[in-house]
Amino acid sequence: MQLNMYVNTFGDYLKHIFKESIHKISLDADFTCPNRDGTLGRGGCTFCNAKSFVTNSHQKPIREQILSNRNSKSNKFLAYFQAYTNTYAELQILKKYYDEAINSADVVGICVGTRPDCLSDEVLALLASYVKRGYEVWLELGLQTAFDETLDLINRHHHFCDYVNTVHRAHDYGINICTHLIIGLPGEELIHNLTTLQLVIDEGVQALKLHQLHIVKGSIMAKQYEQGKIQVYELPEYAQIAAKLIQNTPKDILFARVGASVMDDSLIAPSWSTKRWPCINAITEILSKTGAQGSAIGDSFNYSDFYK
Numbered sequence: 001m002q003l004n005m006y007v008n009t010f011g012d013y014l015k016h017i018f019k020e021s022i023h024k025i026s027l028d029a030d031f032t033c034p035n036r037d038g039t040l041g042r043g044g045c046t047f048c049n050a051k052s053f054v055t056n057s058h059q060k061p062i063r064e065q066i067l068s069n070r071n072s073k074s075n076k077f078l079a080y081f082q083a084y085t086n087t088y089a090e091l092q093i094l095k096k097y098y099d100e101a102i103n104s105a106d107v108v109g110i111c112v113g114t115r116p117d118c119l120s121d122e123v124l125a126l127l128a129s130y131v132k133r134g135y136e137v138w139l140e141l142g143l144q145t146a147f148d149e150t151l152d153l154i155n156r157h158h159h160f161c162d163y164v165n166t167v168h169r170a171h172d173y174g175i176n177i178c179t180h181l182i183i184g185l186p187g188e189e190l191i192h193n194l195t196t197l198q199l200v201i202d203e204g205v206q207a208l209k210l211h212q213l214h215i216v217k218g219s220i221m222a223k224q225y226e227q228g229k230i231q232v233y234e235l236p237e238y239a240q241i242a243a244k245l246i247q248n249t250p251k252d253i254l255f256a257r258v259g260a261s262v263m264d265d266s267l268i269a270p271s272w273s274t275k276r277w278p279c280i281n282a283i284t285e286i287l288s289k290t291g292a293q294g295s296a297i298g299d300s301f302n303y304s305d306f307y308k
C-alpha cells in the first residue's frame with residue numbers, strides 16, 4: 001500500500017515529466033527573514049526556531065552544496081532554496097544565487113520557499129525568466145492558515161490577503177505555487193483546516209504541503225508548550241485530519257508533503273514527528289479504507305458561514 005495509490009504526489013508528477021525520479025536538494029543561501037531582522041518583527045513566528053535552519057551549508061557556495069548533497073539514486077535534481085525567506089534580498093543577489101543553482105550540472109529547476117508578503121514583481125519576473133528557459137519553477141509559500149486571528153496569534157506578520165495578492169501575481173507570471181499549511185495551530189480544529197484548504201483551492205494552487213504543528217527547541221511555542229498553553233496532535237488524530245483534507249482536494253492538485261519530520265535533537269513534541277513513514281503509512285491506511293484524494297468533494301461542507 002503506497003501513498004501514491006490514493007494521492008496525486010509531487011514525486012510522481014516529476015517522474016512523469018522527466019521520466020525518472022528527481023531528488024530535491026535543500027539549500028541555504030544565508031538569507032534572513034523580515035520577521036526576525038526587525039523589518040516586520042524580531043521574535044519570528046512562534047513555531048520557528050531560526051537555529052533549526054542553520055545547517056553549516058550556508059558557509060559553502062550554492063554549487064558546492066548541490067554537489068555535496070546529490071543523491072546517488074537520482075540523475076536530475078531540483079534546487080530547493082529552503083532556509084529562511086529566500087526572496088528577501090536585493091534582486092542582483094537573488095539572481096546570482098538562483099543562477100548558480102540553475103546552471104549547476106543536472107539541475108532541472110528550482111523551488112523557492114518564502115513568505116507570502118515578500119515577493120516583488122521584479123523577483124517574480126526573474127523566476128518567470130527560468131520558466132521561459134524551460135526550467136521547473138515552484139514558489140513555496142508559507143501560508144499556514146487563512147485565519148488572520150491565528151496568523152496574528154503565531155506572530156506571522158502577514159494576513160491572508162497578502163497571500164491572495166501574491167498568488168494572483170505569481171500566476172500572472174506563469175509560476176506554480178506550492179502552499180504550506182500547518183495542522184494543529186493554537187485555537188484551530190478541523191473546520192479551520194477545511195476552510196483554509198477551500199480558500200486556497202479557490203484562489204488557485206498547484207501543490208500543497210501539509211505539516212503537523214510540532215514544537216521545536218528555542219521557539220516561542222516551546223515556552224508556551226511547557227506552560228501547558230499549547231497542545232499537539234497525536235499521530236492518529238493528525239492522520240485523520242490530513243486524510244480529510246486530501247479527500248477534499250481536487251485530484252489535479254499535487255501533494256508535495258503530507259506530514260513533516262524534524263531532527264530528533266531539536267524536537268520537543270510530538271515524539272512521532274521524528275520519523276516520516278509512520279505518518280505516511282497512517283494516512284495511506286485511512287485513505288485506502290475511506291476514499292482517495294478528491295473523494296469527499298461535494299459533501300455538505302460550506303465554509304462561507306464560518307469564515308467571515
Ligand code: SF4
Binds near residue numbers: 044084085
Ligand atoms: S517561519 Fe519563516 S517567516 Fe517565520 S520567522 Fe521563521 S523564517 Fe521567518
